[in-house]
Amino acid sequence: MRGKTLLLCVLVSVTLPFLPLLLWSVADKWFYPALFPQAFGTRAWSYVFTTAGSQILDGLFTSFGLALTTTAVSLLLGVPAGRALGLYDFPGKKLTMLFLTLPIIVPPLSVSMGLHLWFIRLELAETFFGVVLIHLTFCLPYTIFVIRGVFSNYNPDFEAQARSLGAPPLTVIFRVMFPVILPGIIVAALFSFLLSWSQYLSTLIIGGGKMLTLPILLFSLIGSGDRPVAGAVSLVFILPAFLALLGSAHYLGRTGLKGIR
Amino acid sequence: MRQLELQNLTIRYGETTIIRDLSLSIKNGEIVSLLGPSGAGKTTILKTIAGLLQPTAGQILINNISVNHLPAEKRDAVLIFQKPLLFPFLNVAQNIGFGLKMQKIGQREAERKIGRIVEITELAGLNSRKIHQLSGGQQQRVALARGLVLEPAILLLDEPLSNLDAELRQQMRELIQTVQRQTETTMLFVTHDQSEALAISDRVCLLLDGSLRQTGSPEELFYSPADPEVARFFGCDNIFTTTGSFRQQSGDFHNDQKLFTIRPEDVEIYSTDQHRETVSPQQFFEGTITGVVFEGRLTRLTVTVTGEEHVTVLCRRPSFHIGQTVWLRMPEDRIHFFP
Numbered sequence: 001m002r003g004k005t006l007l008l009c010v011l012v013s014v015t016l017p018f019l020p021l022l023l024w025s026v027a028d029k030w031f032y033p034a035l036f037p038q039a040f041g042t043r044a045w046s047y048v049f050t051t052a053g054s055q056i057l058d059g060l061f062t063s064f065g066l067a068l069t070t071t072a073v074s075l076l077l078g079v080p081a082g083r084a085l086g087l088y089d090f091p092g093k094k095l096t097m098l099f100l101t102l103p104i105i106v107p108p109l110s111v112s113m114g115l116h117l118w119f120i121r122l123e124l125a126e127t128f129f130g131v132v133l134i135h136l137t138f139c140l141p142y143t144i145f146v147i148r149g150v151f152s153n154y155n156p157d158f159e160a161q162a163r164s165l166g167a168p169p170l171t172v173i174f175r176v177m178f179p180v181i182l183p184g185i186i187v188a189a190l191f192s193f194l195l196s197w198s199q200y201l202s203t204l205i206i207g208g209g210k211m212l213t214l215p216i217l218l219f220s221l222i223g224s225g226d227r228p229v230a231g232a233v234s235l236v237f238i239l240p241a242f243l244a245l246l247g248s249a250h251y252l253g254r255t256g257l258k259g260i261r
Numbered sequence: 262m263r264q265l266e267l268q269n270l271t272i273r274y275g276e277t278t279i280i281r282d283l284s285l286s287i288k289n290g291e292i293v294s295l296l297g298p299s300g301a302g303k304t305t306i307l308k309t310i311a312g313l314l315q316p317t318a319g320q321i322l323i324n325n326i327s328v329n330h331l332p333a334e335k336r337d338a339v340l341i342f343q344k345p346l347l348f349p350f351l352n353v354a355q356n357i358g359f360g361l362k363m364q365k366i367g368q369r370e371a372e373r374k375i376g377r378i379v380e381i382t383e384l385a386g387l388n389s390r391k392i393h394q395l396s397g398g399q400q401q402r403v404a405l406a407r408g409l410v411l412e413p414a415i416l417l418l419d420e421p422l423s424n425l426d427a428e429l430r431q432q433m434r435e436l437i438q439t440v441q442r443q444t445e446t447t448m449l450f451v452t453h454d455q456s457e458a459l460a461i462s463d464r465v466c467l468l469l470d471g472s473l474r475q476t477g478s479p480e481e482l483f484y485s486p487a488d489p490e491v492a493r494f495f496g497c498d499n500i501f502t503t504t505g506s507f508r509q510q511s512g513d514f515h516n517d518q519k520l521f522t523i524r525p526e527d528v529e530i531y532s533t534d535q536h537r538e539t540v541s542p543q544q545f546f547e548g549t550i551t552g553v554v555f556e557g558r559l560t561r562l563t564v565t566v567t568g569e570e571h572v573t574v575l576c577r578r579p580s581f582h583i584g585q586t587v588w589l590r591m592p593e594d595r596i597h598f599f600p
Contacts, residue, residue, distance in 0.1 A: 163333040164311045164340040166363035179350040
């Protein structure tokens with residue numbers, strides 16, 4: 001009974017913030033002091049799907065492309081780095097950790113502004129690759145910290161055992177290490193994806209208006225004051241992130257039951 | 262042919278030498294145990310043989326071929342760690358079959374081999390169990406089966422029994438011996454538990470301070486230790502010189518100065534000297550009880566002879582008290598002189 005009440009509270013507190021968005025997206029007229037919209041309509045949704053359809057679809061593609069590339073690169077770099085920080089001791093380890101936290105501690109605005117100059121010089125500004133790089137400065141530290149946590153609980157003897165049983169190094173990585181740290185990789189991937197997906201400021205500065213991701217479209221719509229359309233686009237923006245979250249939660253719950261920590 | 266030979270193996274970690282100039286040869290179908298206190302470098306030796314560590318100097322030969330340059334996965338030696346280290350994402354049969362899969366052995370052949378090993382290690386019926394559904398003893402048996410199924414030239418066992426409770430340990434020890442007889446695998450077994458080493462092996466190698474002190478049959482090491490430290494390792498503190506108090510009490514004890522030892526359980530203890538007539542007097546010594554420690558099956562008595570030599574005596578259900586005068590007899594054939 002208590003468990004159910006708690007679950008209900010959690011559900012309500014998670015879904016409640018989305019309710020205004022949903023209401024705005026179907027509202028035609030909603031003026032103060034009415035609690036609910038005075039008139040409902042599909043104007044916002046038809047705008048999203050027809051008038052601005054191709055623009056939003058492009059934004060969706062750009063956002064997906066950026067988020068997936070950023071996630072892939074941050075895992076590719078973050079797994080070895082996290083392993084090194086979690087398993088081994090080496091001189092300068094603490095300093096490395098401090099450097100890695102810098103982009104998180106320093107306000108994103110200063111990081112992006114500071115790097116912008118360099119990106120222009122290196123001709124990385126206003127390119128896909130440049131935006132991936134600036135997203136990485138925020139995603140990579142999180143990935144490394146998550147993976148480091150996984151490896152500080154990891155017993156490398158598993159790998160030695162596999163070697164002794166005849167597994168060559170690459171097989172050990174993919175057949176032994178990978179399955180063991182998979183839950184950590186999923187969490188890290190989710191972090192990276194969501195962080196990159198919701199980047200606005202850094203995309204705007206480095207992308208310079210060339211990379212029209214969903215958050216950039218969203219901000220311009222909100223700025224224009226068209227609340228119903230902003231509500232509808234917000235929902236389109238939230239949906240993939242929400243699905244990614246559900247998917248990983250489902251997977252993690254399953255592996256938890258399978259007995260993998 | 263399943264042989265292992267170590268020639269002048271030296272292993273260093275930075276500045277510290279872990280193993281110094283170790284030579285050892287293990288013949289076909291032998292169980293040899295490497296005995297030594299914790300931190301003596303036993304695991305290091307096993308890891309080096311398995312190819313997980315590189316020796317600083319020396320040769321490792323498996324079946325008379327040097328394997329120094331071979332990576333771990335190509336060596337015909339399988340190391341079984343102290344912890345079972347079963348892969349949690351695989352079930353029992355998949356864990357046992359892991360090595361076979363690496364060797365790219367066909368499904369049918371692999372199943373036949375797994376079936377046989379499961380039979381031998383008494384794991385029948387557990388094939389599709391998840392690892393976390395197994396007890397500690399079962400996990401340890403799966404770990405053993407996972408190594409055995411590969412039929413390596415040498416099976417290296419790193420204290421596989423130390424995580425088990427007393428009863429399970431006894432069962433596993435017997436199982437290892439049975440399996441060894443059935444599969445004729447050559448085994449190098451590492452342990453810090455002397456009774457385990459003595460019970461399980463054909464030969465025992467004692468490792469102290471990074472070098473091999475004595476190699477021989479269990480009886481040899483136990484009854485004829487090569488030096489006082491070996492004797493002390495096997496719980497024998499009775500190390501005396503022939504010129505000490507024993508000489509004073511019986512003039513013709515032994516003429517030249519020598520170090521000797523006698524097992525505490527071999528010393529006979531009497532509350533009167535009435536037996537003196539029946540045995541030669543030079544084996545009889547008068548002393549005072551200065552310590553009584555009840556250890557269960559046996560009681561440890563300390564007898565001080567002529568105020569300076571402390572003889573440890575182990576006996577069953579004694580009725581002595583501290584301060585009592587007693588007579589000790591050290592039978593001639595139980596005294597061992599160090600070379």
